[in-house]
Amino acid sequence: MAPKFFQPAERKNEYYTDERCFITELCNTPVAPEGSLAIARVSIGTTTQLHSLDGIDETYIVIEGEGKVEVDGNSFLIAEGDQVVIPSGTPQRVTSIGAVDLRFYCLCTPRFVPETYINLEMVSN
Numbered sequence: 001m002a003p004k005f006f007q008p009a010e011r012k013n014e015y016y017t018d019e020r021c022f023i024t025e026l027c028n029t030p031v032a033p034e035g036s037l038a039i040a041r042v043s044i045g046t047t048t049q050l051h052s053l054d055g056i057d058e059t060y061i062v063i064e065g066e067g068k069v070e071v072d073g074n075s076f077l078i079a080e081g082d083q084v085v086i087p088s089g090t091p092q093r094v095t096s097i098g099a100v101d102l103r104f105y106c107l108c109t110p111r112f113v114p115e116t117y118i119n120l121e122m123v124s125n
Contacts, residue, residue, distance in 0.1 A: 045095075
């Protein structure tokens, strides 16, 4: 059995989510519960699902493309190198508005687990 401080490499495949974006998880393991790292890809013209993460802070770091991000009702433009810090429980969504797909790192602390995802488009008033 491998020691807890070592995580063997695994093939990282991109997959499509109900959030309307593609995800490649780079690091998300119980071996490192303090955080996780993924790459999100949002197709041109697509807006992701309005959602929040319960108990998880998230930082977006834009790799390429351009977008409009909405965080807690505030909208602003993002491009390569920009960072967006999103506190736990804060409503968020992103629209890809550039000439290429919007790609960004998603750094979650603690690590992302699906049970923390709250779809705010399904919440009734």
